[in-house]
Amino acid sequence: MSEQLTFGVEEEFFVVDRRGRLSRHAAALVDAADEHEGELQTELNRSQAELATGVCQTHQELLGQLNDLRTGLATAGQRRGLRVVPSGAALVAESDPPGITPNPRYQRMADHFGAVAEQVTTCGCHVHIGIPDKEAGVRVINHVRPWLPLLLALTANSPIEAGADTGYASWRYRQWTQWPSAGPPPRFSSHDHYQSIVDGCLASGAILDRAMVYWDIRLSDAHPTVEFRVSDVAATAQEAVLLAVLIRALTHAALNATTPAPELSNEILRARLWRASRDGFTGHCPHPLHGDAVPTHVLVSDLLLDLAPILRENGDYDFACEQAALLAVRGGGADRQRQTLEHSGQAEDVVSMLAVGYVDNRATMDAPRSRR
Template structure:
């Protein structure tokens, strides 16, 4: 490995008021925030804000940008008595959910997909890893597909919706799967094969443009990156960076092999992702080298051990081992949400626990 692969992270958030209810003023928060460390923008609904880091090679740079951008959004929100909520779904019940953000593209999506547009308003985390060309991206995509369930479990952070538990650690993933283009990608034989499938989705009307290729991993349309879209927005910047360095490690491992990709049917992988969304880090998780699911924390430790050489070379090993050990003690984001909710029975306590602190 001659150099570290570049990384970038996009995170989506809900903007909520002091009662934990969705605000219609996310655009004003974005406009008022300082985005000198990256990019801030609105999302599908009027209650969502998004950040995007710059291109990073160093883990500490990535972590610093995430902390800064989260803090800037939270500070801009606090000026309006609003809070930034890193959760894949909204814990508090909504009497009148906010409408979509006014833009021609979002309006076209609403007209095309009907009532579904409101039901899929969720917040995720997207990790970009640099690749030299599309053929390399396809090679990596094919080899890392079997790891998607564990990557989903690592940041599962959406067990509540509308004031109640859902029975899933990542309810966001189940909701997002309603999109016709969402879910695990198939194995592709070449970039031309990838393009032919995207073209078929466009011609069918299941997507209205290429930006709606919502596979859990896809080739980025605007950057020389492979984009991992599997995860809930992480509860903390540290957990988002853990996801990113694991993805970078898996990408390096895929680049270093000439073996054919694992023979894993999309239908089986989809079933495994259902299990990961249900259990998160608290239960059993499918693992590529095991016939049946194993404890998720065991799976995460085994992945860390497998990637140890590349994590060490990237200066990510100590950080990864520390974060994995911390998650073993505290549980993942979903576990912490449920623990807080069980203690008081009030979803506002979950909002209080999760809300990003303004910059000082």
């Protein structure tokens, strides 16, 4: 086993009023939140706030930072009558969208990309894993590409937009891919190949800078990491950490792989990602090896078994198994959103259920049935 890989997480949130409508005051929460390890920052839309943990070694450290940062944002919001909501899509219909954060880069993006910048308002979760060098990062991308659908299904948390069920567990992913650089990355032959594609995107105007490479996995320009961007913001900090420990173990396995990365076309991978975005955790997900759709919870169990030696070495195995078992009972974020909407018929109740600080005591309820 090589040295344990470091990791960190970025999460985006909607800042909403008491009725769940998007607020223009996310920046005020970022400025007013108490200081914690990690950082808080604004995002493209004025209704969004983002947290970023520091570099972490253990899942306990990562969970502690996520909880502290989430609580700091939520507390700042409570003082202003606002809520912080971890949902991939905006839950309540908006008659007066909050608009773009006043920032020169964001304004340039809005001018260049038009309605995409204004209308694609989504919240995701980004997991950074420390890597030895960029060539190693390219190897990780190539090996882990087939697992992207499962990573999406695991945290799918955006079935509802503007008060209606979209029919997708992750509507965020369907929206997000309107950006010209979003979606799965191709299989690269080298880091030079990676850079040549980024250069071509820049030359075409499909991206304005390297930070706009929105692939589901990319090399970070600012940090010595590979960044996984496929997932919705997780409904809970524990679910975000489950995602992170699985990604860290997959990265470790990729760095130590002795066989070539799988040959998988982007066309087929996009089709598999579509299925994962529709079904989410309690549906079916294409198997990364043969592509046949299998129950997502079965695929998660198989992955835990395959990665068990790495997870145990990292001290993550028991935590990962406990969180996966809890998901099997409660369902994923998308399932819980749907259950709440079906029960009350009000998107505002989904906002209340998701808002940071909400405690769900229904862990013993029956597991939700597959919707497919």
